[in-house]
Amino acid sequence: MIEIANLSFKYPGQTEPVFTDFSLRLEENKVYGLLGKNGTGKSTLLYLISGLLRPATGSVCVDDTDAYERQVETLREIFLVPEEFDLPSMTLKQYVKLNAPFYPRFSREVLEECLKDFELTTDLKLQALSMGQKKKVFMSFALAANTRYLLMDEPTNGLDIPSKSQFRKVVTQNMNDERTVIISTHQVHDVESLLDHILILSQRELLLNASTTELTEKYRFEYRSVDDGSTVIYSEPSLQGNAVMAERQADDAETQLNLELLFNAVTKGLLK
16 A cells, blocks of 8 residues: 655755645555646656655655655565666566565566567567557556556657557456556556556646446436537537536436546536
8 A cells, every 4th residue: 555645845946845734645546547747747656656856744655654764675675667768788588687576575477478569579688679569668667567557658659559548458357456556647548548546746746546347337428419518517619529527316327427628628627
């Protein structure tokens, strides 16, 4: 479990804090979607959880241990895939030989299966890969590490359309009852079928903290040629008609969650 309590954080040289008295609890066996406009602290939150940043006040605890202490036992259970990264000039086999021993449950079988799903092999020179290929290799290693906490910042940036589908497949196949995944993204349609809990940040506060089950039980997401406005919370025009988020009535069938509509409704203050 990840417990964030009364967190305050500000980058050196900035006048405005990123977080002020911010609290959040994240439970195991969930895939969280962390959403927010630019500058709302999504990446900062991931770095605080991984212990790479230190809060000014408050605490970030991973399994009852302060993340910033960066104890070996804690670091072995956290893997962060940042939005941008470099890989060393070596082969993938050399990279695995050097880094895999740090993770006690590392699985070469999972690594090979993920690479296969991404249409890659283990016989790779990391420096020769494109950015999209590097991202697929790093995400494959991250999943193979079998950490309890997997943090991903904009994981689908740089991936082509088939690779985005492959990404959803490899994450789904490698979830288990003890793993918690947090995906920070603006590419909501790339991941909405993966998520079972939604977090929406604004400046220094949490606007929404709800499971996808709660949201689809309470709201409908659909296209309408005519918008009567009776139960409509938010709508916007589209080529298929009006894209609508509306209150779900007792006899309404459940619809698939539309994260873009939900995000717009929440950030415009339309949900109470």
